[in-house]
Amino acid sequence: MGKRGLAIALSGGSVRGLAHIGFLEVLQENNIKVDYIVGTSMGALVGGVYAAGKLDELKKKILKLSKNRILSLLLSNRMRKGNTDTKEIEKFIEPLIKGRRMETLNPRFTAIATDLITGNEVYLEKGYLLKNISASISIPGIFQPIKIGKMLLVDGGVIDPLPEEYALKKAEKVIAVNAMPRKIIFKKGGDTKDIIFEAIAIMTNKLIGVGKDKRENRLFVQIKTKGIDSFDFKSVEKVIKLGRKAAKKHLKRIIELSQS
Secondary structure (H helix, E strand, C coil): CCCCCEEEEECCCHHHHHHHHHHHHHHHHCCCCCCEEEEECHHHHHHHHHHCCCHHHHHHHHHHHHHCHHHHHHHHHHHHCCCCCHHHHHHHHHHHHCCCEHHHCCCEEEEEEEECCCCCEEEECCCEHHHHHHHHCCCCCCCCCEEECCEEEEEHHHCCCCCHHHHHHHCCEEEEEECCCCCCCCCCCCCHHHHHHHHHHHHHHHHHCCCCCCCCCEEEEECCCCCCCCCCHHHHHHHHHHHHHHHHHCHHHHHHHHHC
């Protein structure tokens, strides 16, 4: 099948990546037809649930969790200390996607992961949605790698934090949405994990670039998440609103791309 329609590429960003909920919500409200979603890390989680038609339910569950300060604090601390695996997240999203397979999704969806064995970027487009999301979000040092076939998979952001180029292989037009801040603010007094996350964020920025490509078939959207930490669960509601704000700012151009 040749390229057609509109693809959305969604970055990672941990809690900041939940801004994609607000961005996609605005597209839904304006009946923007999306043909493909390509997501890395948190972008894969949000994009996969969106492709399964459960974005509203995800938002409700995420906001409920973020407002439970004790649960949010416990989860944040466990992730910072590396004392968790993807099973906790799988339990959280499994009721929303209930054994869905990638082949059944509309729009079509690709989760980006990294194979530790070969060092290659991996495009997950078949099999169970839940397992593929788990592979894409498996941040090294936080989650255990996910084994699929002969591959040992970790977070797609290791190689491709914003999978715009792959989205361009799938569709004629692409909207690339970056939830990572363009400038990283290092906070003194952080523990070892905080330092690791800041280093990863710097690497991610270098890989993403600055969105200078001005091709007519492309739109780069920067969500302004500066100052929000990777696991700042108390800011989830704010983050989702930032995603909505970014979508509304570019709505005219998004509509043009979807209709051209």
